[in-house]
Amino acid sequence: MKQFFKFVFASMLGSLIASFLIVVIFVFFIGGLIAVAGSDKTVDVEPNSVLQLKFNYPITERTPNNPLSGLSFLGIDGEKSIGLNDILANIKKAKSDKNIKGIFLDESDLMAGQGTTEEIRNALIDFKKSGKFIIAYSEVYTQSFYYLASVADKIYINPKGIFEFKGFSSKITFLKGALDKLGIDVQIIKVGTYKSAVEPFFLTKMSDANRLQVTSYLGSLYDHFLTGISKSRKINKDSLFNIANDLKVRLPEDALKYKLVDGLKYKDEILDDLKKRAGIDNKDDLKTVELGDYGSSEAPAEDQKESSKNRIAIIYASGDIVGGEGDDNTIGSERISKALRKARLDNKVKAVVLRVNSPGGSSLASDVIWREVVLTKKVKPVIVSMGDLAASGGYYIACAADSIIAEPNTITGSIGIFAVLPNMQKLFNDKLGITFDGVKTGKYADLGDMSRPLSPEERAILQGQVNQGYDYFTKAVATGRNKTQAYINSIGQGRVWTGEQAVKIGLVDRLGNINDAIASAAKKANLTKYNLVAYPEQKSFLNKFGLGMSAEIKAHFVKSELGENFKYYEQIKGVTQLMRTPQARMPYDVEIN
Structure with missing residues (x-):
């Protein structure tokens, strides 16, 4: 027996030592990867180079703080993603870089919202003022990528390629049949005729009010899309509408016939054309620099700003609005509130730009952030820049600002509140054979119990809370926008608007991008020289590795398994979030095809 325990303890000790060594080796391995990937290397841009723009990754507001970006690890492809902030900065830098002769807009999936696409497109238009060229090429043109590429001097497509030009459509997934x-039974408490986030739970098709609002904002987005292409390609807008409406472009030859592209070419022909434009001998290799690498190159002397003690803070609020800290992909009320307080109390910060890209979320968390915006506005200018979305709770946190600037195709408004509480009695009793029994000390002690339906009294209580939330919301908007609460209610009711429409009804002050918002903040603070500082501080890679890497790995494998159906998995997973607290959220996830 003594010998048995000896072997057992020896085995346990060996396992512990082996585990410890594996952890140590793993830590050193990760540290080595970070050291190699994160080493600061200045990229030398050779004369007669071409900046290559290829967007085959989700474009976030800020470049992720990930030194392993671009590397493959544990079977996961580490795509090198660049945030919108660096994309815009690099295009601006290339405009005055004497070594950059032009931009090659290479085939891209362009996984970005319409507001983000608009910002990049406008940056390319500004780049063209330098007299440098932009050439676009792709084997497959989606409508989003073509809208971006339409500003190019020349647009080419592979002779056997695919060109999509068919108009916009919007689809909503309804869950009522599956729930039945x-x-x-999903019990709905809401305020707002157009607040249709909850419709998928109790309807099998769009309500008349929802169909009206979707038709309105989708038409506005499509009109802006056609107007932009018409101006860039010098094609009559009505002609573009008819080309799409009749699906006249079915082959690359059709795109050439209707002057949507300038030629049918293979990639080797494009590379030869780029060499010629860049002044490189056809026998030599084309000198290209990728967008991600170009960020590490030295800025041209004329772009190097003078140091100033004055600062403008850009506070990035991107993702669903939730209580607590949140992360780089969500708007945690505590984290964003801290960032606003930090900017407010810093005497060097003379103005704040609040960059909002959010469909909304928790109404309580939204109100917490709104309060900090109100307090900050009392001591220094606050300008809001809206991205793809600034709707519902996203608009709530924006409405107190001195000025609101949006893109024409930003989705905003959706001023309304709702709550969702499922009644799973039939599922438990009839499907699973599960019953419940218990005792309580108060009439409403089990309010919110999902194993039974709400009583009329309980429903009235919840409706009162939602009504009060809507009253707070409309009052905040009325105060911030200097309107009557009755007027805000008339354009509220959960209705969604585009940025272009929102300007006309007074929810937005003017159209523009984040640089316009920064310029507006500087003007309001009487600044001519200033530095930009970004808040909140991005979480370090090691922090994310320790706290959330397992979730990211799981999401990667689920996404790779489900493919395009991953979006439905995300929708179903998101249902549980809607059931926690009253929500000031978009009617649904806007998906435009």
Whole structure:
């Protein structure tokens, strides 16, 4: 027996030592990767170079703080993603860089919202003022990528390629049929005729009010899309509408016939054309620098700003609005509130630009952030820049600012509140054979119990809370926008608007991008020289590795398994979030095809 325990303890000790060594080796391995990937290397841009723009990754507001970006690890492809902030900065830098002769807009999936696409497109238009060229090429043109590429001097497509030009459509996934089969009755408490986030739970198709608002804002987005292409390609807008409406472009030859592209070419022909434009001998290799690498090159002397003690803070609020800290992909009320307080109390910060890209979320968390915006506005200018979305709770946190600037195709408004509470009694009793029993000390002690339906009294209580939330929301907007609450209610009711429409009804002050917002903040603070500082501080890679890497790995494998159906998985997973607290959120996830 003594010998047995000896072997057992020896085995346990060996396992512990082996585990410790594996952890140590793993840590050193990760540290080595970070050291190699994160080493600061200045990229030398050779004369007669071409800046290559290829967007095959989701474009976030800020470049992720990930030194392993671009590397492959544990079977996960480490795509080198660049945030919108660096994309715009690099295009601006290339404009005055004597070594950059032009831009090659290479085939891209362009996983970006319409507001983000608009910002990049406008940066390319500004780049062209330098007299440098932009050439676009792709084997497949989606409508989003073509809208971006339409500003190029020349647009080429592979002779056997695919060109999509068919108009916009918007689709909503309705869950009522599935919920009925499962025996789940979703109890809805809401304010707002157009607040249709909850419609998928109790309808099988769009309500008349929802169809009206979707038709309105989708038409506005499509009109802006056609107007932009018409101006860039010098094609009559009505002609573009008819080309799309009749699906006249079915082959690359059709795109050439209707002057949507300038030629049918293979990649080798494009590279030869780029060499010629860049002044490189056809026998030599084309000198290209990728967008991600170009960020590490030295800025031209004329772009190097003078140091100033004055600062403008850019506070990035991107993602769903939630209580607590949140992360780089969500708007945590505590984290964003801290950032606003930090900027407010810093005497060097003379103005704040609040960059909002959010469909909304928790109404309580939205109100917490709104309060900090109000306090900050009392001591220094606050300008809001809206990205793809600034709707519902996203608009709530923006409405107190001195000025609101949006893109024409920003989705905003959606002023309304709702709450969702499932009744799973039939699922438990009839489908699973599960019953419940218990005792309580108060009439409403089990309010919110999902194993039974709400009583009329309980529903009235919840409706009162939602009504009060809507009253707070409309009052905040009325105060911030200097309107009557009755007027805000008339354009509220959960209705969604585009940025272009929002200017006309007074929810937005003017159209523009984040640089316009920065310029507006500087003007309001009487600044001619200033430095930009970004808040909140991005979480370090090691912090994310320790706290959330397992979730990222799981998401990667689920996404790779489900492919395009991953979006439905995300929608179903998001249902649980809607059931926690009253929500000031977009009617649904806007998906435009």
